[in-house]
Amino acid sequence: MFESLQDGLASALKTLRGKARLSEGNMRDALKLVEQSLLEADVSLPVVKAFMAAVAEQAIGESVLKSLDPSQQVVGIVYQELINLMGPVDHSLHLKSKDEVTVLMLCGLQGSGKTTTCGKLAMMLKERGRVPLLVAADLQRPAAIEQLSVLGEQIGVSVFSDRQSGDPVKVCQSAVKQAKSVGADVVILDTAGRLHIDEELMRQLEKIDQRIEPEQIYLVVDGMTGQDAVNSAKAFNDALELDGVILTKLDGDARGGAVLSVKHVTGVPIKFIGTGEHLDALQEFHPERMAQRILGMGDVLTLVEEAHQKFDQEEMARQEERMLAGIFTLDDFRKQLKQMTRLGSMQKIMSMMPGMGAMKKAMDGVDADADVKRLLGVIDSMTPAEKENPKLIDQRRRRRIAVGAGVEPHEVNDLVKQFDVMSGVMTSMAGKGIGERMKMVKELQEGGMFDPGGKMTKQKQSTGKRLSSKEKGNLKKQRDKELRRKKRLQREARLSKKM
Ligand SMILES: Nc1nc2c(ncn2[C@@H]2O[C@H](COP(=O)(O)OP(=O)(O)OP(=O)(O)O)[C@@H](O)[C@H]2O)c(=O)[nH]1
Ligand SMILES: [Mg+2]
Structure with a gap:
């Protein structure tokens, strides 16, 4: 995601690095590159102009040019302006109390992800203790009703539809009327999409808006698209007075155009982002995290949050206890690797770690997930006693384990050596807060010990200097x-x- 934008910004900022003093000319050249990378990411032109004006005003000032570290300051300015561009946010769905019915309406172009997002929102609301009712108000495609029904079934949420009706307004009205009697407190309207904005669609949506008066109207925008989507967002906003935008498909190879433009153009906050086809892939939008990701600073907070949701908390607590007691065996290592694979591919994890952007690129063609699988295979081929104490593994056993795991014998050796290093670190991490741990992981990375294939190669003692x-x-x-x-x-x- 955002790779070319990341590269463009990075190379622009790199031209400033290492220069003790900057001239206005240097700075203007660098800013030109920043501008170019935004345009290449298909950010809408007025947005680029406004953004560059704000950055230039601060960057071409005496205080930056004459500062000790101008390039750092420029990164700071770009970071802050990216946040200003995408924020502020308001994650609230403005739900009424549970004994009233709140209506949320989703609209957007064809294929932007409306129906999927309706399902994701319903699941999120259900998890928050609400009772949603999904309404099939897309009568454009016969398959649309079916699609929503399947989603509803998957997440155990009722779906209201009327296959006989040809009038989406009436369908919505009946749904809202019935909501109370089926015990629902939030009604989510899945409306029809069109390839392009047209009068008929807009009139239909306006009519639903006027008759139903939804509490919130959200525009669903395909995050992979650039200026086109943003122009249509403006048209939707003029007709409907949107309350928020939901950007989908930010897991794909989005260039960044939509995410950087849509708030500025519509003036309404980006509420959520869709990061996958699965129904749990909906996250609140955080401009500062997005700005960090765009600048290649990673997205540690999201990673930590996801880890918290997806890791087996009981297992984590057990591990923590063992670590506190100074125990960290290969079996524990195996469990941790397993937990990590739940977060997704190594590529995905790395793209969210600070400073790992370049590493990720260097790893193109290296299959980190296959490496993790190999590691798991090696550990699985050991006896319980060997997992407790890998020193028991002699040459003969090493060969057997290698055969069992389908790897070379030296790989078994490598693993045992890496584990040795790691167990020391892990036990010293026990009892530390997440921030402290992240710092240690970062130090490990800087020391070159952690390479994302799961192989620890060079152990550097430089980590020692920061020990308490x-x-x-x-x-x-x-x-x-x-x-x-x-x-x-x-x-x-x-x-x-x-x-
Ligand atoms: N990768 C990814 N795919 C998504 C996301 N959201 C939706 N999709 C996919 O995008 C495609 C279109 O999604 P729908 O939810 O049917 O889109 P829609 O806006 O309802 O489409 P129409 O009803 O035809 O206007 C489907 O294949 C979805 O699985 C997302 O966040 N990430
Ligand atoms: Mg749909």
């Missing part, structure tokens, strides 16, 4: 213990030679 004194103490204790063990072994060896 208590950690340093622990580390020293560990080292001393290891030293004592080695000396004891040497002594024993000498003794046995003498005998």
Whole structure:
């Protein structure tokens, strides 16, 4: 997502980097590149103009040009202006109390994702303790009613439809009337779409708006589209007075045009983003996270949130306890890998980690998911005793495990070595907050220890410099213990030679 925009912005900002002092000319050249990358991402022209004016006003000032680190300052300005462009947000659905009926209406161009998003919203509302009713108000396509019914069944939400009726306004009216009697407190209208804006569609939607008076009207916009979608958003907004926008398909190769333009053009907040075809792929929109992602700063918060939702919390608590007790075996490692695979592909996870953008590119053609599978395969081929204590694995066993997992024997060796390094880190992470852990992970990355294929290659001691004194103490204790063990072994060896 946003790859070319990310690259464009990165190379623009790179031209500024490393220059102690900037001239106005340098800055203007860099800003030209920023402008170009926005246009290439199909951001609407008036938006680009307004954005560049705001950035230039701040960037071409004495205080930035003469500052100690101008490039950092420009990144800061671009970041803040991206946030201003996409925000502010309002995630509330403005629902009335449960004993009243709230009506939400979704509209948008054909194929933008209206019906899917109706299903996603219904599921979200259900999870929040509401009783939604989906209404098939798209009588354009005969298959539309069927599509909504299937979605409703999947999530256990009632669907109102009238196959005989030819009038969507009447369908909506009957649905709202019946909502109370079927125990629903939120009615979601799935309206028809058209390939292009046309008079007839607009009149139909206006009529629904006037007769039903929905509490909220949301425009569903395909995030993969650029200026076209944004122009139609303006037309929808003029006719209907939108309350919010839902951007879909931001999981695909969206260029960024729609997400950067739609708020500025319509003036209404982006409420949610659709990030997949699955019904749980709907997230609240956060401009600062999106700006971070666009600038290649990753999206750690979303990752942490998703991890929280998708990880098995009980299992996490058990692991935490074991780690606190200083236990981290290959079996624990295996469980963690398994949990991680639930978050999605390594590519997806990496695209959300700060600074991993470049790494992700370097990994093109490397199948990180296959690597994780190989690791799991190797661990699965070990005996329980070996998982507890990998030191038991001798040459013969190494070969057997390799055969069992379909890998080369040295890969078994590599895994054991990586694990050794990792177990030390993991146990020292125990009991730390998420922020502290992220910092440690980042230090690991910087140290080159973590490469996303799940292989730990170089272990660098540079992480040591940021350890707290208590950690340093622990580390020293560990080292001393290891030293004592080695000396004891040497002594024993000498003794046995003498005998
Ligand atoms: N990848 C991805 N696909 C999505 C998302 N939202 C919707 N889709 C897909 O987009 C296609 C169109 O979605 P619909 O929900 O049928 O779109 P619609 O706006 O109701 O279409 P019409 O009723 O024909 O106007 C379907 O294949 C959906 O699975 C999303 O967030 N990500
Ligand atoms: Mg539809």
